[in-house]
Amino acid sequence: MLHATTPTVDNRMTNLSDKDRHRIQVHALPVSRTPTLSSLLLAQRKPFLVIDAEGRIRDVNGALEEAFGLDQVRLAGCSCCRLDAVAMEDCRHRRFFRDLEPYVETHALMTAGGDIRFAQIQGFPVIDEDAQVYLGEALHFPKSHSDTPGMVGNSAALRGLKQELTQAAATDVSVFLGGETGSGKELAAEFIHRHSRRAQGPFVVVDCTVLSEDLFESELFGHVKGAFTGAIGHKVGLFELADAGTLFFDEIGELPLSQQPKLLRALETGVFRPVGATKTRRADVRVVSATHQDVQAMMQRGEFRQDLYYRLAVLPIAIPPLRARREDIPALVDHLLLNIGANNNRGYRVEQDAMRKLLLYEFPGNVREMRNLLHLAAALSPNGVITQDLIRLSDTGNEPSPARKPAQEIRHPGLEQLSPIEAAEAGYIMDLLQRHRGSRTEVAASMSISERTLYRKLKRYRLNLPYERNGSDH
Numbered sequence: 001m002l003h004a005t006t007p008t009v010d011n012r013m014t015n016l017s018d019k020d021r022h023r024i025q026v027h028a029l030p031v032s033r034t035p036t037l038s039s040l041l042l043a044q045r046k047p048f049l050v051i052d053a054e055g056r057i058r059d060v061n062g063a064l065e066e067a068f069g070l071d072q073v074r075l076a077g078c079s080c081c082r083l084d085a086v087a088m089e090d091c092r093h094r095r096f097f098r099d100l101e102p103y104v105e106t107h108a109l110m111t112a113g114g115d116i117r118f119a120q121i122q123g124f125p126v127i128d129e130d131a132q133v134y135l136g137e138a139l140h141f142p143k144s145h146s147d148t149p150g151m152v153g154n155s156a157a158l159r160g161l162k163q164e165l166t167q168a169a170a171t172d173v174s175v176f177l178g179g180e181t182g183s184g185k186e187l188a189a190e191f192i193h194r195h196s197r198r199a200q201g202p203f204v205v206v207d208c209t210v211l212s213e214d215l216f217e218s219e220l221f222g223h224v225k226g227a228f229t230g231a232i233g234h235k236v237g238l239f240e241l242a243d244a245g246t247l248f249f250d251e252i253g254e255l256p257l258s259q260q261p262k263l264l265r266a267l268e269t270g271v272f273r274p275v276g277a278t279k280t281r282r283a284d285v286r287v288v289s290a291t292h293q294d295v296q297a298m299m300q301r302g303e304f305r306q307d308l309y310y311r312l313a314v315l316p317i318a319i320p321p322l323r324a325r326r327e328d329i330p331a332l333v334d335h336l337l338l339n340i341g342a343n344n345n346r347g348y349r350v351e352q353d354a355m356r357k358l359l360l361y362e363f364p365g366n367v368r369e370m371r372n373l374l375h376l377a378a379a380l381s382p383n384g385v386i387t388q389d390l391i392r393l394s395d396t397g398n399e400p401s402p403a404r405k406p407a408q409e410i411r412h413p414g415l416e417q418l419s420p421i422e423a424a425e426a427g428y429i430m431d432l433l434q435r436h437r438g439s440r441t442e443v444a445a446s447m448s449i450s451e452r453t454l455y456r457k458l459k460r461y462r463l464n465l466p467y468e469r470n471g472s473d474h
């Protein structure tokens with residue numbers, strides 16, 4: 001019973017006595033998803049739940065089921081918090097239904113296995129087509145060190161990246177990570193933290209997509225009791241939580257312009273004032289930030305402050321997209337399938353055709369997209385063999401982008417006979433040829449090989465043909 005109620009946003013749940021446990025009632029409601037709730041649940045990548053005005057869990061998405069090891073049928077109808085009068089009075093969800101104000105809070109939650117996990121929770125009103133008001137809660141789990149598998153791959157691009165991250169970790173300067181969605185920015189931020197002198201300290205993630213103007217200060221700097229309506233207790237901000245550790249601003253491009261000077265001030269002075277407090281506080285944090293957006297363009301449009309950018313980007317590091325390090329694909333596939341297999345006690349094998357399909361795909365959603373499509377392929381496979389028809393690629397990843405030609409458009413007689421590793425190398429070289437507009441001197445230099453070796457590889461993979469056909473300059 002306890003487990004059925006654990007994905008609440010209330011850390012008091014972790015302190016339940018046996019007596020309290022008996023008070024928790026489970027009303028297994030038939031699940032009736034309205035179209036609005038269904039599409040909202042489907043749209044959420046992060047663990048997400050919907051709570052009704054009675055304080056009962058109405059519905060949850062698949063990511064939440066996975067995070068807590070509980071299924072939706074067991075959760076629907078469960079009370080969100082303890083049901084005694086005092087707890088109900090203080091219940092965060094009930095307070096929400098009094099003022100309908102969005103909130104962001106950090107809480108300790110318990111999984112079905114009894115593990116405690118810290119989650120940053122964003123609560124906001126959700127209205128269905130019958131004008132019924134619900135509370136929607138999105139949960140973000142900063143990964144703990146033990147969850148971090150390390151960065152898989154041995155391509156030149158990934159080795160170069162690890163070297164840059166290791167150098168960054170040896171300093172205490174602010175690092176700015178740029179890269180496409182799903183390319184591993186959060187993983188890179190954790191890598192820096194784990195290799196730095198702060199490794200024993202906390203790694204605190206600030207998800208800037210949920211920091212609205214109203215929430216920014218109290219979430220980041222905390223507040224004192226009575227600072228504003230609803231501030232019923234003292235709250236420690238994320239800055240202070242990260243003391244002696246690393247503060248990671250994820251999707252920093254989403255930070256409202258109006259709040260940027262406040263962050264800049266805190267970063268420059270190391271001092272901040274909780275909302276409603278008379279005294280300032282100090283925290284010793286190392287800052288890493290990341291975004292998939294083009295910050296230079298944002299600064300030109302006046303959407304991001306230059307002074308803040310230069311404070312955050314003392315050391316800018318670019319995370320290469322997966323398609324620029326195709327040699328990593330086989331190792332990543334193995335690693336991800338091992339993880340998937342460990343979760344469901346199965347082993348998987350990838351057929352050559354399936355691997356080739358992956359090697360030639362563009363991966364607009366990078367490693368996250370690969371993980372998702374392997375999840376699906378594994379679920380569809382009746383016998384643990386991943387065949388090419390089980391690899392369901394998205395159309396966007398197959399469309400040529402205006403800036404670059406996808407590798408699979410360049411068809412080579414004979415490429416089908418290559419081993420997966422050779423096909424990976426061929427794909428990698430094709431990418432480089434496109435990026436360097438066909439200049440073999442530049443491609444050889446960027447691969448740290450001689451031009452003669454590059455010529456041999458081009459001949460072997462028959463990569464000279466399409467470029468000649470397309471009127472390239474070599």
Ligand SMILES: Nc1ncnc2c1ncn2[C@@H]1O[C@H](COP(=O)(O)OP(=O)(O)OP(=O)(O)O)[C@@H](O)[C@H]1O
Pocket residue numbers: 149150151152153179180181182183184185186187188250291292332335367368371
């Ligand atoms: N080199 C890698 N080795 C193993 N796993 C990886 C690697 N790169 C990314 N991943 C995995 O891919 C997923 C997405 O990575 P991550 O969340 O770090 O990306 P991101 O760039 O921060 O994404 P977003 O821009 O959407 O926030 C995670 O599950 C991460 O563990």
